[in-house]
Amino acid sequence: MGKPSSRPDSSSKADKKFDKKVQFYAKVRDTVASLTAKKDITKKKKLRSRQKKLKAYDLSALSEFLPELKAPRANDFKLNCKSRLKEGKQLSAVLEHPAFQADPLAAIHQHLQNTQPVLDEKPKKKKNQNGGRKKKSKKSKALSRQQSMDI
Numbered sequence: 001m002g003k004p005s006s007r008p009d010s011s012s013k014a015d016k017k018f019d020k021k022v023q024f025y026a027k028v029r030d031t032v033a034s035l036t037a038k039k040d041i042t043k044k045k046k047l048r049s050r051q052k053k054l055k056a057y058d059l060s061a062l063s064e065f066l067p068e069l070k071a072p073r074a075n076d077f078k079l080n081c082k083s084r085l086k087e088g089k090q091l092s093a094v095l096e097h098p099a100f101q102a103d104p105l106a107a108i109h110q111h112l113q114n115t116q117p118v119l120d121e122k123p124k125k126k127k128n129q130n131g132g133r134k135k136k137s138k139k140s141k142a143l144s145r146q147q148s149m150d151i
Contacts, residue, residue, distance in 0.1 A: 046089040094100055 097107070099110075
């Protein structure tokens with residue numbers, strides 16, 4: 001019977017396969033562990049960089065130099081309400097005005113010309129005939145040559 005002698009070989013082959021699987025799973029486990037470690041490190045680095053950026057934008061130190069904000073008063077709200085009503089009436093009057101209905105841009109332009117103060121325009125600088133460049137005279141060139149020789 002030649003087959004019983006092959007049995008120990010088959011069991012050793014199974015052991016070898018099992019050992020290879022164990023080694024493979026060990027490599028996979030090590031790789032996963034190293035990847036999770038790298039991932040944790042990058043998360044920590046990102047968190048640190050975010051915290052540094054937030055520190056850079058921390059403007060709480062400036063609050064001591066800023067004026068205190070006062071709570072709005074009820075009177076201010078009443079004034080705002082009254083001014084809104086007044087502006088609303090004025091807007092409806094403008095919209096109903098025949099000049100505005102005919103040409104709104106011209107009406108706004110005319111209004112601005114009538115209400116805005118006139119600004120004095122500054123006189124423009126004169127340009128030379130040669131496009132703003134100054135010509136050096138021959139006398140100044142001769143003087144500069146003499147000065148350079150003297151030095």
